[in-house]
Amino acid sequence: MTVKNIVVLISGRGTNLEAVLKAAADERWDEHPGARVAAVISNRADAAGLEVARAAGVPWHVVAHTEYGSRASFDEALARTVDRYAPAVVVLAGFMRVLTAGFVRRYEGRLVNIHPSLLPLFPGLFTHRQALAAGVRIHGATVHFVSTEVDSGAIIAQAAVPVQPGDDEERLAARVLAEEHRLLPRAVKLVLEGRVRFDKERVVLDGVGHDELSLLAA
Numbered sequence: 001m002t003v004k005n006i007v008v009l010i011s012g013r014g015t016n017l018e019a020v021l022k023a024a025a026d027e028r029w030d031e032h033p034g035a036r037v038a039a040v041i042s043n044r045a046d047a048a049g050l051e052v053a054r055a056a057g058v059p060w061h062v063v064a065h066t067e068y069g070s071r072a073s074f075d076e077a078l079a080r081t082v083d084r085y086a087p088a089v090v091v092l093a094g095f096m097r098v099l100t101a102g103f104v105r106r107y108e109g110r111l112v113n114i115h116p117s118l119l120p121l122f123p124g125l126f127t128h129r130q131a132l133a134a135g136v137r138i139h140g141a142t143v144h145f146v147s148t149e150v151d152s153g154a155i156i157a158q159a160a161v162p163v164q165p166g167d168d169e170e171r172l173a174a175r176v177l178a179e180e181h182r183l184l185p186r187a188v189k190l191v192l193e194g195r196v197r198f199d200k201e202r203v204v205l206d207g208v209g210h211d212e213l214s215l216l217a218a
């Protein structure tokens, strides 16, 4: 059996990377769906998540956006590094660069992102601040296929997190993050299994229960 490679792109802490690595180990993804995290790539040399990769013995690379004169040339360098692993899935786990349409198309149907809000609400940055300012009662996180428009691709799975009285950005972010750590590995596994596919800008499900795609925080 050929093993399916997962490449994870990060820019920072790497707690979502850690969650994927933990699920892959605990759930024996090497046996089913026959997959492994093959490499981690960061656009920042100081990303703490690189230490997570190192500790797990996963090959890692830095492709520093600051060394490239344009988005296109950075994305080309990034794609060259990604392609060394011929990945089945590329995961954006706190990767803080906007990708060019060329990059997105190259990995269409294989490129997933985790965003800390219930999309289509609150795209972009400072999502917890946006949620608190809007006064929503339910916030959360979304895993979606990446499309050429930022934070707007077809939705794979979502986790809902109630906003509590007295929440500030930090408290809310921490509760959402805990759900991200449940949501992302689950969504990645479903894509690896081929039970969630991307077809003509839409998500197609194959024997996936709806409860597998919508998590509710306790």
Ligand code: GRF
Pocket: 010, 012, 013, 014, 015, 016, 017, 049, 093, 094, 095, 114, 115, 116, 177, 180
């Ligand atoms: C997460 O909140 C993720 O949703 C967002 O960036 C953050 C990354 O956190 N895209 P970490 O690096 O995985 O800890």
